[in-house]
Amino acid sequence: MAYYEGIRVPWVPTREELLDYIMNLAKVRRGDVFYDLGCGDGRVVIRAIKEGASRGVCVELNTSLLEKARENAKSEGIEDLIEFVNEDFFNVDLSDATVVYMYLLTSVNRALKPKLERELREGTRVVTLDFEIPGWRPIQVVKVSLPTRIATLYLYVKGISDVPG
Numbered sequence: 001m002a003y004y005e006g007i008r009v010p011w012v013p014t015r016e017e018l019l020d021y022i023m024n025l026a027k028v029r030r031g032d033v034f035y036d037l038g039c040g041d042g043r044v045v046i047r048a049i050k051e052g053a054s055r056g057v058c059v060e061l062n063t064s065l066l067e068k069a070r071e072n073a074k075s076e077g078i079e080d081l082i083e084f085v086n087e088d089f090f091n092v093d094l095s096d097a098t099v100v101y102m103y104l105l106t107s108v109n110r111a112l113k114p115k116l117e118r119e120l121r122e123g124t125r126v127v128t129l130d131f132e133i134p135g136w137r138p139i140q141v142v143k144v145s146l147p148t149r150i151a152t153l154y155l156y157v158k159g160i161s162d163v164p165g
């Protein structure tokens with residue numbers, strides 16, 4: 001379990017059914033550098049590499065989850081294309097990202113917002129699952145029916161979503 005100022009962000013993996021939607025929404029393609037902030041078992045960043053992203057960065061505080069992510073990437077033969085970072089994502093430089101994925105909490109997204117505004121380059125796509133980035137305008141919102149609930153994906157673009165409109 002990871003904590004940020006007393007806020008717990010447990011490991012709840014993104015459901016496999018959502019991966020196509022996430023890749024399509026972010027338009028993941030060759031040349032992309034795909035970050036998952038709190039990457040869990042690596043499933044999203046692994047999928048991004050399989051979609052053609054040139055490099056992935058899997059940032060995870062939980063050491064055993066990060067090792068699991070590394071094993072999963074290894075079994076797909078793509079571990080060389082992913083950097084595994086056992087660190088608090090607040091301490092990781094994001095300036096080379098072209099896509100950032102976050103399945104966190106609204107409060108954590110709010111706390112990350114100044115860092116995203118400072119470090120991300122114009123045009124970087126940010127996809128969040130279920131929790132918005134407060135104060136940013138989504139470019140697109142996609143609702144997906146799952147067996148037990150409706151999931152919501154938000155697409156933001158740095159330079160558009162963070163500029164008052």
Ligand SMILES: C[S@@+](CC[C@H](N)C(=O)[O-])C[C@H]1O[C@@H](n2cnc3c(N)ncnc32)[C@H](O)[C@@H]1O
Binds near residue numbers: 011061062087103
């Ligand atoms: C809801 S899970 C999402 C996992 C993965 N992104 C996915 O979608 O399958 C959130 C993950 O973020 C990690 N996490 C929470 N706070 C973190 C922090 N400050 N730095 C790095 N990882 C963190 C947790 O350990 C957990 O694995």
